[in-house]
Amino acid sequence: MRKGILAITCVLAVALGIGAALGFGGPMVDRIMGEEAGDAGDAGPEAQTVRTALAEEAEIVEQFSAVGNTRAIRSVDILPRTAGVVASFDIPSGTRVEAGYSLVQLDDRAERAALRQVEARLGDAQATADRTRELSDRNVAADASLDTALADLDLAQAELDAARIEVDDRRITAPFAGTVGLTDIETGRRLEPTDVITTLDDLSRIEIIFNLPESLFLQVETGQALQATGAGSDRVFTGELSTVGTRIDPVARFFEVRGLFDNADGTLTTGMLMNVDLTLETRTSVTVPELAIVNIGDEAIVFVPEEGQARERTVRTGLLQDGAVEILEGLEAGETVITTGLQAIEDGDAVEPEDEGAEAPEEETADTAAADGTGQ
Incomplete structure (x- = not known):
């Protein structure tokens, strides 16, 4: 665009010089220059093409991960009584x-x-x-x-x-x-009565014992869902929190909890190391793609297209889940947010949402240019 204006300006300058040499111009040249200047002044900044996404409601699962050890629901050493x-x-x-x-x-x-x-x-x-x-x-x-x-x-x-x-x-x-x-x-x-003959474990159910930080003490209660996986296995075992410790370690600042898991097939045994995910809360929240969030210090913002302009919106974010960010405040479900070009966009910039149904133009190749006779 700027190259076109520069070329027109040069042509007008040459014409003006020729007109002056031939003894005519004046009002005619002034009119031409005025029209060109008007055309150039009417053209504002080009709108930036952006991609957008809808803010949607989704189920958010708040979890805490820990590591624990398995123990049979009942376990004894068999010793002689005499x-x-x-x-x-x-x-x-x-x-x-x-x-x-x-x-x-x-x-x-x-x-x-x-x-x-x-x-x-x-x-x-x-x-x-x-x-x-x-x-x-x-x-x-x-x-x-x-x-x-x-x-x-x-x-x-x-x-x-x-x-x-x-x-x-x-x-x-x-x-x-x-x-x-x-x-x-x-x-x-x-x-002798102190000799251990063998052991006996009731493995029909398994306890997993693990620790949680003091900050979660008021959020934890029996019956909350648990998922556990063992080292070297992709199998997920499901259970629930069965016991919550009543004391907090004054040095480590944690408390002990125990989860109960069905183990009818005997897959688990005593002493295994397990990764445990405790579900603290399940809720429905507004979410946007992670790409839509711009973090500036402690502040998070999104850009919302309104009447052809990008409008900055401060939001309060929650959890990140499956590539989507939970929005706690500042945005409603159904609103549109911009997901591309955010580093070059400022509040009030002209934007044009991309037509998702339109196909991207093909790049001109050397063979195509030669076939069209435009190759050099």
């Missing part, structure tokens, strides 16, 4: 067993013999008590004799209960349904 020698054992490591499954049998021959003795004494005590009660009913035996016989019967019953416990203690069973761990015991080995 010292003894291993008579037999059946510990299917890595296999799930039901509650009451017999894992180890200690030698109980002495205890069974003692049980039979007590059972015999109990029979005698029962017979004595029955005869004494019959005699007492006939006023043949004194009441004191009956009391003594009943006391002996109670004592024999207590001895029987104790003898049965001694026998039962030498049979070690699974206290609940779970997966059995490894073992190093052998038949004939003597076990």
